[in-house]
Amino acid sequence: MCGIVGVLAHAPANQILYDALLLLQHRGQQAAGISTDNDSVFAMHKANGLVTDVFRTRHMRTLRGCAGIGHCSCAAYGPSCDEEAQPFxxxxxxxxxxxxxxxxxxxxxxxxxLSVTGRRxxxxxxxxxxxxxxxxxxxxxxxxxxxxxxAMLFTAVACLQRRVQGSYAAVAQVAGHGILAFRDPQGIRPLCLGVRxxxxxNEYMFASESVALEGMGFSYVRDVAPGEAVYVTLAGELHARQLSVQQGARPSAFEFVSLARPDSxxxxxxxxxxxxxLGELLAEQVRAQLDVGAIDVVMPFDDISRPAAIQLALKLKLDYREGFIQNRYPGRTFDLPQSDIVRKPVSQRVNAIGTEFHGKRxxxxxxxxxxxxxxxEIVQLARQAGAAFVALASTAPPVLHPKVYGVDWPARRKPASMGATHDxxxxxxxADALVFQDLKALKAAIAGANPALRELEISCFA
Known part of the structure; x- marks a missing residue:
């Protein structure tokens, strides 16, 4: 999962790109980078870390020009060197x-x-x-x-779509010419267009989520369609072409479950x-599998699950409580020689309000x-805070497979449900009890937000 942004403005783009990446920071906290074009000369800075850690005033001063692209990444395969940060x-x-x-x-x-025939x-x-x-x-x-x-760029992207298999949304900049944005033919990864x-x-912005457009004062125009390429010249001329047969968007269901911001x-x-x-439909699963009368309170794990938890509690007529408080500024975990510390303890990332747990189900x-x-870790934290019974409900079905088209995990971090029975x-x-969302209900919840989304990328669940 990553966040991408492309900007063509009439004023310096560096601050716009920086602020837009902050709005997309939830999509990737491992590395960040910005590239700008100033009179056909590229300037670039990228490194590992949060957006606020990567860029200093001295870096921003070098990123001259009114057009540029930015990226924040969250790599599935663990730490990487600065050279692997984007853009390239x-x-x-x-x-x-x-x-x-x-x-x-x-x-x-x-x-x-590319090596053998392209000499690249x-x-x-x-x-x-x-x-x-x-x-x-x-x-x-x-x-x-x-x-x-x-036309030349659209021909090139059409050939790329025939060669590349997978899920991708991309923004590219051609020195002295303009910004190109394109999306894979299935529309698995999100990309939208805004204007100011x-x-x-007019000034234009491409971004992974509409929240970045709105936060920067751009009006959402539309999503880049699956298999479409959009090109904006430095003169502000917008060109678009559908390059592959459009079957309708097939976005990753994980965008709606956990990846995207709720205001996107x-x-x-x-x-x-x-x-x-998702919370409303999960309530039906809970009602069918658990004794609802024996549950005292419903709590979300975090900000992502809060909307579903609130709706589930309303549907089941149960009390809703905030039991966990997240530390939003946990800082870095340094990868030091001979260090056994690979992640911060859960107590440094979240704290339980004891009075909300003591003696409760x-x-x-x-x-x-x-x-x-x-x-x-979270279940055990609830027990340590005094919970008498801890049931767990997931708004998504069991994640059974790593899958490159939706969300990818390396083999050493295979999904917890892979090869495991429910018990x-x-x-x-x-947990004392465990309830998963039904796959049919997952599809119905997303289709309820837009009935036109008849297909979803759900291979990690199937």
């Missing part, structure tokens, strides 16, 4: 930078192909670098010695409305159970 850059043809959100399923095959060197394991080099190769092939044009009226004409709208569906409906609501260790899973998280 190639000098030919024209000079192109690119930032990407997604997973390229045939990345290894493309790396070999891929310097990092990043899928974004592969995607950028495929794009650059296809732009070169489409140029035929001619000047850059929107200025004295000198993705492919016409309100994330907040979907989460309310608690129903905890979580968005999705991916990592059993983190869920187990094994309950014992693993140390």
């Amino acid at each position: 850059y190639v000098n030919a043809p024209y000079g192109i930078t690119l930032a990407h959100n997604g997973q390229v399923a045939n990345g290894d095959a493309l790396r070999r192909e 060197h891929i310097n990092t394991p990043s899928d974004a670098e592969v995607l950028l080099n495929v794009l650059a190769h296809e732009v070169h092939a489409a140029s035929q010695g001619e000047s850059l044009s929107p 009226t200025a004295i000198d004409g 709208v993705i492919d016409g569906a309100s994330v907040y409305a979907a989460r309310l409906k 608690i129903l905890l609501v979580e968005d999705a159970i991916v990592d059993a260790a983190s869920t187990r 094994e899973m309950r014992a693993n998280v140390t």
Whole structure:
């Protein structure tokens, strides 16, 4: 999961990009980067860390120009070097930078192909670098010695879509020309377009979520359609073309379960409305599997599960309480030599209000159970605070498979439900009872927010 943004303005873009990345920080806390174009000269700064850690005044001063792209990342495979942070850059043809959100399923095959036939060197394991080099190769092939044009870029992206398998949304910048945005033919990863009226004409922004547009004063125009490419020239001319047969968006269900901010709208569906409906439908599962009369209070795990927990409590006519308080400023965990510390203790990340737990039978609501260790820590924290009974309800079905098209986890962090029975899973998280959302209900909740979303990427649940 990553956050991407592209801006074309009539004033310096560096502050706009920085602030937009802050609004997308929930999509990735591992690394951040910004690239700008000033009179066909790229300036770039990127590194590991939060947006506020990566950029200082000295960095922002070097990021000159009124157009640029930005990225914040959360890599599935653990810590990486600064060189793996995005955006990436190639000098030919024209000079192109690119930032990407997604997973390229045939990345290894493309790396070999680019090396052997394209004579291109891929310097990092990043899928974004592969995607950028495929794009650059296809732009070169489409140029035929001619000047850059929107039609040429659209031809290149159409060829890229035929070669690249996976889920991707990307923003790219061509030095001295403009910003290009495109989305995979299935529309698995989100990308939207916004516009802001200025004295000198319209300004444009592309972003992973509508919340970034609204927060920066841009009006949401529409989502970039699955298989579509949109190109905005430095002169402010907008060009768009549908490059593959559009079957309708097939967004990842995880965007609505936990990834996106609740105040975002993705492919016409309100994330907040979907989460309310998830809570309402989960209440029916709880009613069928547990003795509701024996439950004293309903509590959310965190901010993500709060809308669902509130709706579930209303539906079941149970008291709702806030029992966990999150520390929003936990700081870094340093990777020091010979250090056994790989993550901060749960007590440093969240604290329990003892009076809300003591002697009570608690129903905890979580968005999705991916990592059993983190869920187990919260359940045990509730017990340490004095809970007499701890039931757990997940707004998502059991996560059974890692899947590159939706959300990807490396083998060493396989989903907790993978290969486990329901009783094994309950014992693993140390809960007294465990309830999962029904897959049919998950689909219904998201479709309730936008009936046009008839298909979802749900392979990690199936």
